Amino acid sequence: MKVIGFNLCKFGNIIGALLLVPIIVAVFYKEFDIIPHFLIASSATFILCNVGIHFLRTTKEMELKHALCFAALTWIFCMLLAAIPFWSTGSTGSYLDANFDAMSGFTTTGLSLVRDIDHLPYSINFYRHFLQFVGGVGIIVFSLTILARSEMSSVLAFKGEARELGIRPSIVRTSRIILGIAITFMVLGAVLFTAVGISEGAGVGTSIFDGVNYSMAAYSTGGFAPHSQNMLFYHSTPYEVVALAIFLIGSFNFTFHYAVLGGKRREIFKNIEIRTMFITLTLSTLVISGLLLFSNVYSSSAMLFRKAFFQAASAHTTTGFGTVHPAQIPSLWGSAVMFIMSLIMVLGACANSTGGGIKAIRVGVIAKSFFREIKKALMPKTAWVTEKFHHIETTPLTDTIARGAMLIAVGYIFLFAVGTTVTVLHGYNTSDSMYETASAVGNVGLSSGITSPAMPALLKVTYIFLMWAGRLEIMAVLALMGFAILGLRRGIKK
Amino acid sequence: MGLRKFSLREFLKKNFDFITGILSEVGLTALIMGVALAICLLLVFIKSVF
Amino acid sequence: MSWKVCFLAPLLLLLMAPLAEAESGKALIENSAGFNDKAVTFGGEVIGVVVRGDFAWVNVLDNGVAIGVWCRAEEARKVSIIGDYKHVGDAVEVVGTFHMACPEHGGDLDIHADNFTVVAAGRELDRSPSLLLVGLSVAFVAAAIFVAFSLRRIRKEKEKIVPWPFQ
Numbered sequence: 001m002k003v004i005g006f007n008l009c010k011f012g013n014i015i016g017a018l019l020l021v022p023i024i025v026a027v028f029y030k031e032f033d034i035i036p037h038f039l040i041a042s043s044a045t046f047i048l049c050n051v052g053i054h055f056l057r058t059t060k061e062m063e064l065k066h067a068l069c070f071a072a073l074t075w076i077f078c079m080l081l082a083a084i085p086f087w088s089t090g091s092t093g094s095y096l097d098a099n100f101d102a103m104s105g106f107t108t109t110g111l112s113l114v115r116d117i118d119h120l121p122y123s124i125n126f127y128r129h130f131l132q133f134v135g136g137v138g139i140i141v142f143s144l145t146i147l148a149r150s151e152m153s154s155v156l157a158f159k160g161e162a163r164e165l166g167i168r169p170s171i172v173r174t175s176r177i178i179l180g181i182a183i184t185f186m187v188l189g190a191v192l193f194t195a196v197g198i199s200e201g202a203g204v205g206t207s208i209f210d211g212v213n214y215s216m217a218a219y220s221t222g223g224f225a226p227h228s229q230n231m232l233f234y235h236s237t238p239y240e241v242v243a244l245a246i247f248l249i250g251s252f253n254f255t256f257h258y259a260v261l262g263g264k265r266r267e268i269f270k271n272i273e274i275r276t277m278f279i280t281l282t283l284s285t286l287v288i289s290g291l292l293l294f295s296n297v298y299s300s301s302a303m304l305f306r307k308a309f310f311q312a313a314s315a316h317t318t319t320g321f322g323t324v325h326p327a328q329i330p331s332l333w334g335s336a337v338m339f340i341m342s343l344i345m346v347l348g349a350c351a352n353s354t355g356g357g358i359k360a361i362r363v364g365v366i367a368k369s370f371f372r373e374i375k376k377a378l379m380p381k382t383a384w385v386t387e388k389f390h391h392i393e394t395t396p397l398t399d400t401i402a403r404g405a406m407l408i409a410v411g412y413i414f415l416f417a418v419g420t421t422v423t424v425l426h427g428y429n430t431s432d433s434m435y436e437t438a439s440a441v442g443n444v445g446l447s448s449g450i451t452s453p454a455m456p457a458l459l460k461v462t463y464i465f466l467m468w469a470g471r472l473e474i475m476a477v478l479a480l481m482g483f484a485i486l487g488l489r490r491g492i493k494k
Numbered sequence: 495m496g497l498r499k500f501s502l503r504e505f506l507k508k509n510f511d512f513i514t515g516i517l518s519e520v521g522l523t524a525l526i527m528g529v530a531l532a533i534c535l536l537l538v539f540i541k542s543v544f
Numbered sequence: 545m546s547w548k549v550c551f552l553a554p555l556l557l558l559l560m561a562p563l564a565e566a567e568s569g570k571a572l573i574e575n576s577a578g579f580n581d582k583a584v585t586f587g588g589e590v591i592g593v594v595v596r597g598d599f600a601w602v603n604v605l606d607n608g609v610a611i612g613v614w615c616r617a618e619e620a621r622k623v624s625i626i627g628d629y630k631h632v633g634d635a636v637e638v639v640g641t642f643h644m645a646c647p648e649h650g651g652d653l654d655i656h657a658d659n660f661t662v663v664a665a666g667r668e669l670d671r672s673p674s675l676l677l678v679g680l681s682v683a684f685v686a687a688a689i690f691v692a693f694s695l696r697r698i699r700k701e702k703e704k705i706v707p708w709p710f711q
Contacts, residue, residue, distance in 0.1 A: 263511035289534055303650055309533075
């Protein structure tokens with residue numbers, strides 16, 4: 001417990017420092033009434049964490065079991081601290097709502113309970129998107145350095161290291177590379193969004209502010225937007241194309257980025273995740289567009305591209321940007337399309353990326369496992385059937401990898417079932433409930449209208465749990481529960 | 495003062511893989527969008543014929 | 545003759561009357577199919593203006609629902625204040641054709657304005673900082689600095705007696 005607590009408090013100081021960043025924006029926009037809120041939140045964090053570090057100081061290194069619990073608790077700890085400015089400025093109705101948005105930000109989900117986005121202080125609006133960028137980078141670090149060491153995860157570890165390092169040194173080294181790549185694409189996105197915004201007729205100031213925020217949300221596949229209309233504010237195809245490019249890039253595996261940016265461009269065509277996502281995205285676009293076209297909702301290819309494909313890509317990459325009003329989804333698109341959208345939301349983006357869901361590598365591995373079993377059934381009993389997949393390097397598909405992938409997939413489906421049941425029990429219809437739950441579990445952010453400040457409190461807590469568990473791919477949550485149960489048992493025995 | 499002159503050619507040479515890598519990834523997203531657009535056009539064509 | 549006037553006049557007045565009262569944004573979105581291609585009256589606060597050549601998009605917010613209004617650029621230039629944290633935007637009333645998926649604008653839900661009126665000018669909001677909050681923030685910052693330095697001093701004194709990592 002001490003080693004976890006000590007590391008949590010050390011990490012908390014990072015959050016304390018991050019809470020000071022929006023002050024720069026507040027000063028620029030002369031929001032002097034907002035600055036005290038960030039100063040109080042930051043100072044309170046520093047006080048709490050420094051006292052914690054002092055009393056919990058230890059030289060013990062974290063083992064994997066500690067690291068998993070640490071990762072799980074970090075998200076909760078960060079949520080509680082990051083929620084303070086949302087609540088104290090009145091941007092959300094209650095501290096629970098503030099926690100909802102903080103968790104949604106850190107887990108790059110994008111569901112929001114903020115009241116009146118269009119009249120939010122610029123600094124708070126920036127803060128929301130900044131949380132998503134930090135959360136997106138953070139999850140890549142976590143999945144590459146902690147999660148990948150667990151046999152069950154089947155998410156292959158970052159092979160950029162020449163030798164196997166302990167957890168802490170590899171976190172530091174890997175973080176630097178991840179941050180470098182993230183900032184590169186974020187800056188590229190900000191420049192493109194700003195240029196397109198100005199050329200499409202928005203003011204320079206608005207374009208720059210929106211450009212930075214949309215880029216942070218796009219690369220982190222977060223889905224927060226500086227306006228209540230989300231992508232519809234600009235009514236612009238070029239703007240949506242830039243968004244598509246950035247959030248598709250954000251949904252790719254970090255190890256894929258590292259390989260391609262290091263010269264291995266053939267990875268683009270050979271990588272199992274890219275192939276899997278390409279197939280599932282293409283198929284879902286075909287089905288969704290077909291359904292919407294033949295039910296006369298949309299009539300031209302431009303409409304299908306901007307609405308059907310954009311929403312499908314947004315759902316599949318777990319981004320959550322919308323080009324359709326949420327209330328139109330149930331009334332106009334219908335339950336068949338909503339079901340397919342729910343499915344692709346749960347399938348998710350690539351592993352080791354800012355995206356959520358089951359992850360493309362597991363989907364690809366599960367699909368290949370099925371083919372392998374079918375081959376086995378058709379071959380003579382004495383035949384030796386092997387299957388392999390390419391992810392940076394060619395790897396044999398072992399039973400361990402297949403089992404790990406299926407276990408995580410079952411975990412997600414279980415969460416999805418629980419979330420849908422809880423939502424339906426609150427009186428919402430099944431189709432909307434499935435859509436909203438898939439959005440929370442897959443850290444997507446698209447909404448059918450259920451997520452609102454008027455939502456029942458128990459449902460808010462449920463969705464906070466789903467966003468958290470989905471982000472941590474359930475494993476870290478299970479490790480934490482195991483730790484807690486063991487601790488309780490020891491306590492009872494004493 | 496000993497400051498090196500910035501040479502674009504040298505910068506591009508040194509960061510060739512990085513820059514071409516970014517262009518490749520952007521190209522991949524363009525390919526994905528292109529395929530999606532082709533699907534949309536095909537569907538509209540099928541509907542107009544039938 | 546007089547009975548014809550009595551009968552026809554109310555009918556004429558009814559026909560000349562302005563359209564029914566403005567639809568809410570919520571009603572338009574939730575029943576977009578029902579309002580599709582119909583004339584509507586919609587009103588709200590301006591929260592965004594994007595000028596596109598001779599035309600412009602004016603994003604109008606009504607009770608938490610924002611809809612894009614496509615109008616002539618000179619109409620959009622009538623808007624003097626756009627709503628944000630420090631401002632309540634101009635209140636506008638739009639009479640135009642509602643589209644649930646506009647064929648001209650790539651399937652966007654929008655209103656093509658025939659008539660665009662600024663009903664009330666926007667205003668600046670008073671967002672001056674609260675002295676209590678400023679005082680509290682100064683106190684918190686001072687406390688954080690004090691705690692950090694105190695704990696550092698305690699740790700350094702401890703290290704003189706028992707060097708770290710042997711504590």
